[in-house]
Amino acid sequence: MIRAVVAAITTVILALPAWANVDIQDVTSPGGISAWLVEDDSIPFVALDIHFQGGSSLDAPGKRGATYLMTRLLQEGAGEMNAQAFAETREGLAARFSFDAHRDSVSISVEMLTQNRDAAVILLRQALVAPRFDQDAINRVRGQVLSIIQGNARNPEDIAHSAFTAMAFGDHPYGSAQEGTAETVQALTRQDMINAHRAVFARDRVSIGAAGDITPMELGLLLDTLLGALPAEGAPLPPKADWLLEGGITVVDFPTPQSVVLFVQPGIARTDPDFFPVFVLNQIIGGGNFRSRLMREVRIKRGLTYGISSYLALADHHPMMIGQFASSNALVAQAVRVTRDQWADIAANGVTGEELEEAKLYLTGAYPLRFDGNGTIASILAGMQQDGMPIDYITTRNARVEAVTMEDIRRVAARFLNPDALHFIVVGQPEGVEATNERNVRF
Amino acid sequence: MRANTGGIFTTVLPFAPEGFMRLCRLVAILCAALLPGVVWPGALWGAGKVTEFTLENGMQAVVIEDHRSPAVVHMVWYRTGAADEPPGLSGIAHFLEHLMFKSTDDLENGAFSRIVEANGGSDNAFTSWDYTAYFQRVAADRLGLMMEMEADRMRDLVITEADVMTERSVVLEERAQRTDSSPEALFNEQLRAAFYLNHPYGIPIIGWQHEIAGLDRADALAFYDRFYAPNNAILIVAGDVTPGDVRRLAQVHYGPIAANPNLPERARPSEPPHIADRVVRYADPRVATPYVTRSYQAAERNTGAQEHAAALVLLARILGGSGTTAVLGRTLQIEEERSLFAGAYYQPLSLDTSEFTLINVPVPGLSLDEAVADLDRVLADFLDAGIDPEQLERIKFQYAAQLIYAQDNVQSLAREYGTALTTGLTVQDVQEWPGIIAATTPGDIMAVARQLFGGERRTVTGYLARPATTGG
Numbered sequence: 001m002i003r004a005v006v007a008a009i010t011t012v013i014l015a016l017p018a019w020a021n022v023d024i025q026d027v028t029s030p031g032g033i034s035a036w037l038v039e040d041d042s043i044p045f046v047a048l049d050i051h052f053q054g055g056s057s058l059d060a061p062g063k064r065g066a067t068y069l070m071t072r073l074l075q076e077g078a079g080e081m082n083a084q085a086f087a088e089t090r091e092g093l094a095a096r097f098s099f100d101a102h103r104d105s106v107s108i109s110v111e112m113l114t115q116n117r118d119a120a121v122i123l124l125r126q127a128l129v130a131p132r133f134d135q136d137a138i139n140r141v142r143g144q145v146l147s148i149i150q151g152n153a154r155n156p157e158d159i160a161h162s163a164f165t166a167m168a169f170g171d172h173p174y175g176s177a178q179e180g181t182a183e184t185v186q187a188l189t190r191q192d193m194i195n196a197h198r199a200v201f202a203r204d205r206v207s208i209g210a211a212g213d214i215t216p217m218e219l220g221l222l223l224d225t226l227l228g229a230l231p232a233e234g235a236p237l238p239p240k241a242d243w244l245l246e247g248g249i250t251v252v253d254f255p256t257p258q259s260v261v262l263f264v265q266p267g268i269a270r271t272d273p274d275f276f277p278v279f280v281l282n283q284i285i286g287g288g289n290f291r292s293r294l295m296r297e298v299r300i301k302r303g304l305t306y307g308i309s310s311y312l313a314l315a316d317h318h319p320m321m322i323g324q325f326a327s328s329n330a331l332v333a334q335a336v337r338v339t340r341d342q343w344a345d346i347a348a349n350g351v352t353g354e355e356l357e358e359a360k361l362y363l364t365g366a367y368p369l370r371f372d373g374n375g376t377i378a379s380i381l382a383g384m385q386q387d388g389m390p391i392d393y394i395t396t397r398n399a400r401v402e403a404v405t406m407e408d409i410r411r412v413a414a415r416f417l418n419p420d421a422l423h424f425i426v427v428g429q430p431e432g433v434e435a436t437n438e439r440n441v442r443f
Numbered sequence: 444m445r446a447n448t449g450g451i452f453t454t455v456l457p458f459a460p461e462g463f464m465r466l467c468r469l470v471a472i473l474c475a476a477l478l479p480g481v482v483w484p485g486a487l488w489g490a491g492k493v494t495e496f497t498l499e500n501g502m503q504a505v506v507i508e509d510h511r512s513p514a515v516v517h518m519v520w521y522r523t524g525a526a527d528e529p530p531g532l533s534g535i536a537h538f539l540e541h542l543m544f545k546s547t548d549d550l551e552n553g554a555f556s557r558i559v560e561a562n563g564g565s566d567n568a569f570t571s572w573d574y575t576a577y578f579q580r581v582a583a584d585r586l587g588l589m590m591e592m593e594a595d596r597m598r599d600l601v602i603t604e605a606d607v608m609t610e611r612s613v614v615l616e617e618r619a620q621r622t623d624s625s626p627e628a629l630f631n632e633q634l635r636a637a638f639y640l641n642h643p644y645g646i647p648i649i650g651w652q653h654e655i656a657g658l659d660r661a662d663a664l665a666f667y668d669r670f671y672a673p674n675n676a677i678l679i680v681a682g683d684v685t686p687g688d689v690r691r692l693a694q695v696h697y698g699p700i701a702a703n704p705n706l707p708e709r710a711r712p713s714e715p716p717h718i719a720d721r722v723v724r725y726a727d728p729r730v731a732t733p734y735v736t737r738s739y740q741a742a743e744r745n746t747g748a749q750e751h752a753a754a755l756v757l758l759a760r761i762l763g764g765s766g767t768t769a770v771l772g773r774t775l776q777i778e779e780e781r782s783l784f785a786g787a788y789y790q791p792l793s794l795d796t797s798e799f800t801l802i803n804v805p806v807p808g809l810s811l812d813e814a815v816a817d818l819d820r821v822l823a824d825f826l827d828a829g830i831d832p833e834q835l836e837r838i839k840f841q842y843a844a845q846l847i848y849a850q851d852n853v854q855s856l857a858r859e860y861g862t863a864l865t866t867g868l869t870v871q872d873v874q875e876w877p878g879i880i881a882a883t884t885p886g887d888i889m890a891v892a893r894q895l896f897g898g899e900r901r902t903v904t905g906y907l908a909r910p911a912t913t914g915g
Contacts, residue, residue: 042511043850084777087767091837094844113844140780143806147783151731156624255728258619289565290544290556300553303612306620326620358561365563369582372512373851 022371024381024391027210029220031228035208036381036391037219040374044114046212047374049382050227053205055105056178057238057317060199063192064173065180069138069145070196071101076137078126083137086127095120097127101178104316105386106200111375114213121222128201129229133193142185149179156260156427157324163252163425163439164245164262164322172241174317202234203227209381212374241318247421248436249336252428259332259428260324263339265421267312267319270387276400277408278416279312283359284351284409285342286310286323291358293346297338298325304335314387333432340419347417350410364398493860494686495870498693500702501674505860505870506689507681509853515682516854517589518578519597520861522677523670525648526572526711526794532662534614534650537570539663541610543577544568546601555592562588572644573794574865580854583683590696597671598700600664607660615656618649626727630907637723638738638903642714642795672703677864681857714740714796717901726910732783734804735814736905739895743793744863746872752791753879754891755799760838761830761888762822763787763801768834771801774821781809781817794866799895811906822896830885842880 025037056067075090075097076083090097096111108128112120152158162177169175179185206227210219243266268278286294286309294308310323327335371377371394384393426433492508525536546552559566564581579589622628632647639645649655678697680689717740744752763786766772775782784804790797801822805814849856863873894900 040511043847045847045851047851084767084773087765088833088837091765091768091841094841096848111848113847136780140776143780144783147732147804147807154729154731257623258616260624289560290553291560296553299613301609303609304616306613306617326616326624328616328619331616358557362560362563365561365582366565367563369512369514369563369580372514375851 022377022394024394025216026391027216027219027223029223029228031224033203033206033208033220033223033227035210035219035223036385037209037214037216038211038371038374038377038381039213039215040211041213043374044213045374046112046114046117046210046214047378048108048110048112049209049378050108050110051105051207051382051386052107052200052202052234053105053207053316053386054200054234054237055103056101057103057173058196058199058235059173059178059180060192060195062184063188063196064176064184065145065178066188066192066196067106067200068101068178068180069142069185069188070133070193070200071099071106072141072145073133073137073193074099074127074131076141077132077134079130079132081126082132082134086123089123090120093120093123095123097124099127103174103178107382109375109379117214117222121225125226125229128226131193131197133190133197135190138188138190138193142188145179145185146182149177149182149185152177152179156254156256159252159254160260160262160324160425160427163250163427164264164423167250167423167425167437168243168245168264168320169241169318170244172317173238174241174315198231199235202231204233205237207382207385209378209383209385211377211381238317243318245423247418247423249424249426249433250437250439251426251430251433251435252439254427254429256428258326258328259426259430260326261332261336261427262425263310263323263336264423264425265321265418267314267321268416269319270314270389274408274412274415277404277412280356280359280363280401280404281346281351281409281412281416282310282312282321283363284355285346287359287362289362291362293342293351293355294323294325294339297342298335302334302338304331304338308335308339329429330431332426332428332430336424336426336433340422340424343417343422344419346413347419348414350406350413353406356404356406356409360401360404363401367398367401493870493874496686496690498673498698500698500700502676502678502693502697502700503864504678504680504689504693505857505864506684506686507679507853507856507860508684508686509681509850510683513583513683514580515583515586515680515684516578516580516857517586517593518576518679518681518857518861519593520574520576520677520679520865521670522574522675522709522865523666524571524573524575524865525646525650526643527670527709528643528646528666531654532650532658532666533646534648534655535658535662535666536575537649538611538614538655538658539666540568540570540575540577541614542602542606542663543596543600545606545610546603547595548599548601549595550592552606555596558588558592564589570648572648574861576858576861576865578857586680586684586689587692587696590692594696594700597673597676597697600667600671602660602663604660607658607663611655611658614649615652618652618655622647622649623652626725626729626907629727630723630725630905633725634723634736634738634903634905637721638798640715640717641712643711644714644793644795669703669705669707672706673697673700674702675706677861679857679861681853709794711795716740716899717903718899720901721903723903723905724908725906726908728910730907730909732804733811733906733908734784734802735811735818735907736800736802737815737818738798738800738903738905740900741789741797741799741895743795743797743866744791744868744872744876746868749791749868749872749876749879750883750887751891753876753883754887755789755895756791757835757838757880757883758888758892758895759787759789759799761834762825764838768837770825771803771818771821774824775803775817779817781806782814785818785821792862792866792868811908815904826889826892826897829889832885835885835888839881842877846877 028034093116098109286292298308305325305327308325313320494506562585566579568577636645762770771785775785789799803814
C-alpha cells in the first residue's frame with residue numbers, strides 16, 4: 001500500500017514546507033542596547049537568551065576555572081539576599097533563570113511570566129550586576145565543582161575530550177577544561193570571582209534574543225534595567241589558537257568494556273567562502289541522522305556501534321570538525337578502520353549525487369521546523385548575533401544550501417578532508433588498535 | 444531506533460538545583476531510569492487545545508493543537524513494553540523497536556528514515572516498561588505520508604536474518620554504552636532488580652546482556668504479532684493541525700487495519716508487600732562520587748484516583764525539589780554542608796506499582812553510613828516539624844506556571860499524554876490533575892509521608908562506592 005506514496009514522494013518533497021512567521025525586529029533600547037525580537041503574544045510569557053562573548057576562555061593565567069565557578073555562583077546570593085532568599089524569591093515568581101559558562105561565551109537563558117515580569121527582571125538584575133560571592137557559598141559550590149572535576153576524570157568521554165584539547169591546543173585556554181583542575185579551583189579566591197565577573201559581563205560583547213509576549217518598547221526598557229549598569233567594556237578576548245595535533249591514533253588506557261572514540265581534524269570558519277559546501281559535506285558524512293555515510297557504514301551495515309556522528313564546531317579561536325562513537329573493545333579497531341576508509345574514499349571520490357540531494361532536502365526541509373517555540377527562537381536569535389550573521393540570514397540560508405553542487409563537494413572534500421591528518425582518540429582497552437601515541441589516566 | 448531504553452533519551456532531572464547539572468549527571472542515570480516516562484508530572488497540565496477520538500478498530504487518538512509553527516509531531520504509542528515480555532526474553536520489546544526501522548512488504552530496508560529525512564523530518568522511537576512509541580517530527584503538510592508509513596509497519600513488518608544479526612549487535616553496543624560503561628547505570632540496574640520481588644519492573648528495559656545475545660527473529664515476530672495492532676495503539680498528533688484533518692487522515696490510513704481479536708489483557712505478576720529491609724552494595728573502580736539511595740514502595744497515579752499520587756509528588760518536591768529550598772537540600776547542602784547533593788524522586792506515571800527514592804551524595808570525608816543516617820535524621824525532623832506553608836504555596840504556584848510554559852513545547856506535551864494513556868490514565872485524568880494538585884493540603888501530604896516513612900513499609904538501601912583497595 002506504500003508503493004503509491006513512494007512514487008508520489010518526488011513531488012511531495014519538491015514543495016518546501018511553509019514557514020513559521022519568524023518576523024525579527026531589531027530593537028534598540030533608549031540606553032542604546034540592541035536585541036532581536038520575535039513578538040508573539042499567544043502564550044503569556046517571554047523567553048530571553050543573552051550571550052556574553054568571551055566565556056571561560058577569559059580566565060586569567062593561573063586562574064583556570066574562575067569563569068566557570070563565578071557563573072555557578074550568580075544565583076547563590078545577590079543584593080540583599082543570600083542563596084536561600086534568592087531561590088525562594090525566584091520560585092515565588094515561577095521565573096526560570098539559567099547561567100552557563102561555555103568555551104566562547106557565558107549565556108543566560110530566562111523564561112518569565114507576563115504577570116510578574118517586572119519583579120523577575122529586578123531579581124535577575126541582582127544576580128547579574130550585584131552577586132555577593134559570599135565565602136560560604138564559594139566554599140559550597142567549590143565542593144560541587146571539585147566533585148565534577150573528579151567525575152570527569154573517570155568519565156571516558158571527558159577523558160577523550162581533555163586528551164584531544166590538550167594535544168590540539170596546548171597552553172591556549174582551549175587546551176584545558178573550563179572547570180579547571182583540583183589545584184587551580186582550590187586556589188580560587190573571592191577576589192578572583194570579582195575579577196572574573198568584571199572580565200565577562202560588559203555591554204560591548206552582548207548578543208540578545210527575545211521571543212514571546214513582549215512589545216519592542218517593553219523589551220527596550222527591560223534591557224536598560226537589566227544591563228544598563230554593566231560596564232561598557234570587558235576584558236580583551238584571547239588570541240587565536242594554533243592546531244598542534246597531527247594525524248594518528250592516541251590510546252588512553254581506561255578499564256571499560258567499550259571504548260569511546262573521538263575523531264578530529266581542523267574545521268572551517270563560517271566566513272570561509274567554502275563554508276556552505278563543507279557544511280553540506282559534513283551532513284553527508286556524519287550529520288546526526290540515520291542516513292549519514294558513517295551511520296550507514298558503521299552502524300547499519302556492520303553493527304559496530306549504537307551511534308556515530310560528526311559536527312563542525314565554529315569555535316571563535318579555532319574551528320574544529322569533531323566526530324564521536326563508542327564500540328566494544330573487540331570491535332573498535334574495525335570501526336576506526338571503516339571510519340578512516342570513509343574519510344579517504346570521500347576525499348578521493350566525493351559523494352554520490354543521491355547523497356547530496358538527500359542532504360540538501362533534509363537540511364532545507366528541517367530548517368523552517370527549528371523555529372517552533374519562544375525558547376528555541378530566543379536562543380537561535382542570540383546565537384545568530386554572536387556568530388555575526390545578518391538579520392536576514394534566515395531568509396537566505398536555504399538558497400545557499402541549495403546552491404551547493406557536486407563540483408563544490410568534490411572540491412571541498414579534496415581540500416578539506418585528509419585521512420592522514422585525522423586523529424583518533426580512543427579511551428578504553430581496545431583490541432588490535434595500533435597507537436601512534438599513548439596517554440595514561442590516573443585515578 | 445535510537446532507543447530510549449530508560450528514559451535516557453532526555454536525561455531530565457526535573458528538580459535538580461539549577462547550576463548543579465554536571466554533578467547530577469552522576470545521578471541522572473538513576474533518576475532517569477526511575478522516570479521512564481521522562482516527564483515531570485507537573486507538565487501534565489491540560490494545556491493547549493486537546494481533542495480525542497477513537498477509530499472503529501479501537502485505535503485511540505489525541506490531538507494537541509499549536510498553530511504558531513507549521514510543524515507537527517506524529518506519534519504512535521503501543522500499550523506494550525518491557526514489562527510485557529515473556530520470561531527469558533528480556534529486551535525483546537526494545538529489540539523489536541529497533542527492527543521496526545527495517546523493511547516492510549512495501550518499503551525497502553532504510554526507506555522509512557530516508558523518506559522522513561528527505562522531507563526535512565526527523566524520526567525516532569523509545570521503549571519503556573509500559574509502552575513503546577514511534578514518532579516523526581515533520582512539516583504539517585506531510586502528516587498523511589507519515590501516517591501511511593506508520594500504518595504500513597503496524598502490520599506488514601519484514602524482518603530478515605541479516606537484519607537480526609547486525610541489529611542485535613547494535614543493541615549490544617547500545618547496552619555497553621548506556622549501561623555497562625556507567626557504574627551508576629549498573630548500580631541502578633542492580634537496585635531495581637533487588638527492589639522488585641515479583642514484578643517485571645525489576646528487569647532492565649534493554650534486557651540482560653546474556654538474554655539479548657539470544658534474541659532471534661521468531662521472538663521478535665511473535666512479540667510483534669501479539670501486541671502491534673490498532674486496538675493496542677494510541678495516535679498522538681501535536682502541532683499545526685485541526686482535529687478534523689487528523690481524524691480524516693487517521694481514518695484513511697489507520698482505519699482499514701483490522702483489530703487483533705486475541706490481544707492479551709495487560710496483567711503482569713504483581714508486587715507483594717515488602718516486609719524485609721534489604722541492602723544493595725555495588726563497588727566499581729570507575730565511581731567518582733559515592734552515594735546512597737533509599738527506596739520505598741509507593742502507589743502510582745490511577746484513573747479517577749490520583750489524590751494519593753498528587754500528595755506524593757508534592758512530598759518529593761518539598762523534600763528534594765531544590766538544593767537550596769527543599770528540606771533535604773536546605774538542611775544537608777546549605778545549613779550543615781554535609782552533602783554535595785540530596786534529593787527525592789517519585790515516578791507517578793506507571794501502569795503498576797511505583798517507588799519513592801531518596802538520594803544523598805555526601806561531601807568527601809563523610810561515610811555512606813553517615814549519609815544514610817543523615818537522611819533518616821532529616822526525615823524524622825520533617826515528620827515532627829511538618830510543612831512550611833510558604834514553601835508549599837511557592838511549589839503550587841510553580842505548578843500553575845507550568846501550565847503556561849508547557850504550551851511552548853507541544854512535543855513534550857504529546858509525550859506526556861502518551862505516557863499517561865499507556866499507564867492506565869485517561870485524557871480526563873490528565874486534565875483533572877492540576878486541580879487535584881492545587882487542592883492537596885499539608886495534611887494530605889503529611890499523611891502520605893507518615894505512611895511512607897513511618898509505617899510498616901521496608902526499604903531497599905543502595906550503596907555505590909569504589910572498591911576499598913583502589914585509592915582515590
